Amino acid sequence: MNTSASDPVTDAPTKAAPIIEAQGIDKLYESFQALYDIDLQVMDGEFVALVGPSGCGKTSLLKILAGFEQPSRGSLEIQGKSVVGLPPSQRPTRMVFQKLALFPHKTVRDNIAFPLKLAQVSRAEQDARVAEMMDLMHLPSAYATRYPAQLSGGEQQRVALARSMVSRPSVLLLDEPLSALDVKLKKVLQTEIKHLHRTIGTSFVHVTHDLEEAMMLADRICVMRHGRILQNGSPTDIYYRPADAFIAGFIGETNLIPVQMDGAAFDNPALRCADPTLDEAQFSPGHAGTSGLLMIRPELIVMRTEAPDAAEVDCVMEGSVEEFFIKGSSIQYRIAVEGLREPMIVDVQGTATPPATVAQKVWLSFQRRDLYLLGEG
Structure with a gap:
């Protein structure tokens, strides 16, 4: 049985609506313009990586999606509703920062459960969801009573990811969360992020300087430079069919x-x-x-x-x-x-x-x- 949606007139499958749709986004910081006329769509369940040299505007764009910054011009819809002017707490998004910002005085369990506590979720459901996320992130149950200082860097990163996902956001925004880790641990967590994305089906938008990481993880890569998106396509397209010589040299030798x-x-x-x-x-x-x-x-x-x-x-x-x-x-x-x-x-x-x-x-x-x-x- 075919359960896909279709157009009642043509009986053709309808195109899924994007979960994020940004159009004509500009961002000015006093006299400096960080973003120029950004158009970006992210589909439901898609993993999109934003890459580019330092200062190209990728983190500014991520913060606008999260609500930590507001666009100077343009429209931004998430799940079909305008979120311009809405703070992060009122958006169906969660953000994982390069600096994890775990609460040092709270246990692993309380760190992960913090968004649920703010949402006044019952203690029983908090415990069930925390256990589910710890299992998904390969954190032993015994770690629930530990504090961040008692964990390795990789374990702290897993706790931060679990906290960001425990409230089941529609979109997860990642701002170079693996950049401070050693190479071996980074490879392990890249695998786990890929598995997490496949398992939960949430849309991911990932800012990274690591081009190999973008190629490994993303369904689609957006290459940025000087506040503009230069090319937007699959990893294979970006790598073997770049739009220009800059992208060719930036995405690998x-x-x-x-x-x-x-x-x-x-x-x-x-x-x-x-x-x-x-x-x-x-x-x-x-x-x-x-x-x-x-x-x-x-x-x-x-x-x-x-x-x-x-x-x-x-x-x-x-x-x-x-x-x-x-x-x-x-x-x-x-x-x-x-x-x-x-x-x-x-x-x-x-x-x-x-x-x-x-x-x-x-x-x-x-x-x-x-x-x-x-x-x-």
Whole structure:
């Protein structure tokens, strides 16, 4: 039986309404403008990450969603109702800050139950919901009587997440809650946040500087710069089909090869391709003119220590190893190519014996379909 909603006239499935809809949001702090004409939709149950360099406006936008700041212009609806002017306590949102702000004089149980106590929920229901959240966040029941100072940083973070979720908000807002944790613990909590999102189905909006974290957790990524959203799309789109060269370089390391264009044909003396043309889908929307930058991600390049047969590869470049870095599961090579100002970056699978050393001649090959043309601006 099909239970999806449909339009009574066309009998076509209706599009779900966004749980958050921001339109034309500006934010001014005296003479400084932090946000410009922000449009953002977050769907029910969606995980959206806001990324960008420091000062790009992502935390200002998050605080406006939470109600800790008000927009200077624009509209903001949550669950179809305007929340402009409403304080945080009157919104169906909860926020987890980088600084956890747990009550040091309250036990874990009382910290988690605090929002329920404010809402005058019965003690029996408080206890049931606290137990449910502690179980979900892998906090042993014996921890209920401990105080924050008796917990590790990761355990305190779990308590903060449990407190934010115990009142069952429609939207959870996270402002870099994992940034102060060590790498191993961060990986554990990233997994738990992903599991939490899948389990409870709440919409998440997550501000982070950690681009790998955004790629791992989010259904959709919004890249911000100078108070504007530059691109809004799936992690795969953002990574392999960025809107411009800034996003290409910001979302992970990449290679940008300058080329001259003649229609769909590209040319650079350092790059030899059996068919030097691009399909329509390989042009970024922002590209225009007779020149551009061909993007190829480091993991899509094969490094060879012998010249490949021309019939084996689409595109090939020759160079020599400038430097390499052993990263454990992978080895990153930087290859100097004559005619290119910047070395090519190549990631190869980690091994106990690096396949090439400094100054060694190598050949780089890749598929033409993995190229993407960006504008030079």
